Amino acid sequence: MILSDPEWQAVLLSLRVSLFAVLFSLPFGILFAWLLVRGRFPGKALLDSLIHLPLVLPPVVVGYLLLILMGRRGIIGGWLYDAFGVSFAFSWRGAVLAAAVMSFPLMVRAIRLALEAVDIKLEQAACTLGAGRWRVFCTITLPLMSPGIIVGTVLAFARSLGEFGATITFVSNIPGETRTIPSAMYTLIQTPGGESAAARLCVISVLLALISLLISEWLARRSRKRMGG
Template sequence: MFLSDPEWQAVALSLKVSVVAVACSLPFGILMAWLLVRRQFPGKTLLDSIIHLPLVLPPVVVGYLLLLGFGRRGVIGEYLYDWFGFSFAFSWRGAALASAVIAFPLMVRAIRLALEAVDTRLEQAARTLGAGRWRVFLTITLPLTLPGIIVGTVLAFARSLGEFGATITFVSNIPGETRTLPSAMYTLIETPGAEGAAARLCVIAIVLALFSLLVSEWLTRWGRKRLGL
């Protein structure tokens, strides 16, 4: 399938943004899932609601909130730029942040379900044998949660590939910098005579999403087989 340079650029940028978004959010996803499953504290229900809020909010609203918080003059973004010369707005890093926020609830939910299925008696037995909290977590809890972590990671990756509303609101649609696959499709759809290019990107998007789901299923089965489930 022949793609022009701008189209290849959009595909490559989408893959880059999705990988960075998932890699950076995974540790926080595991932490949030663990807190929601294994800890009781005031405001737990509120935290759970905030984590899942991007699932029910319009993506444009999420993008606008990110702009208010992390834009060049945002509540946090202004200090990042003044102190470190770092800015999320109108850059691929902002696109990765927007994708991570939108996909985060899917990641947390998958990991949380897997963590809830872990038999806590195994952890307690290890503790009685002298294993510390971190050793129990790294050698028992984390491996048993692996199928959920895999599913959450791949689902978040696939969702990041398709993110559009929050991204275009937060970082605009700049060729070569923030024009991801969905943004490129939107531009081509609005361009007379570019229906063929839009169709090509549509096929690419479907193939990438389908491949991600197939990989997720295969890795989940592999993880369950290794754990003897």
């Protein structure tokens, strides 16, 4: 299967956007999963709802909200552009942000389920032996929740590969800059004679998603075996 240069651009850009989206989201995913499981504070239910809101909102609505907040004249984006010259709208950085927002609930949910399965008595025993909270988290909690982190990371990566609605609303469909696999397929389907190229990208998209899920399952099993599960 031979891809044209524009098709390769879309594939490579999708991989780049998905990778950066996952790397950007992961520390926040662990933090918010921990807050939702172990935190005790007012508004916890509201925070949970806000994190999972992208799952139930139309992606176009999420993209529009990102445009209002992070656009060049947006509430936050305007300040970033004026102060640092950084712009998210209509750039690959905005595509990363849109993919991260849309995939974040899946990452948090997987990590949260893994953290809920961690026996808190193990952490309490380590604390009674003199270990500090940060050491307990790094040496006990984090390794035990690693299967969930792996699953959440790969699911977020696969979801980012397929992100379309929020991305095209926030950063448009610019060749070589924001045209990922889904937006490239959208363009090709509307172009006379573009059906074969769209079919090739469809196959690539399915293969990438399938490989991601297989890798996720393999890594999760390997992690469980190391912990004797």
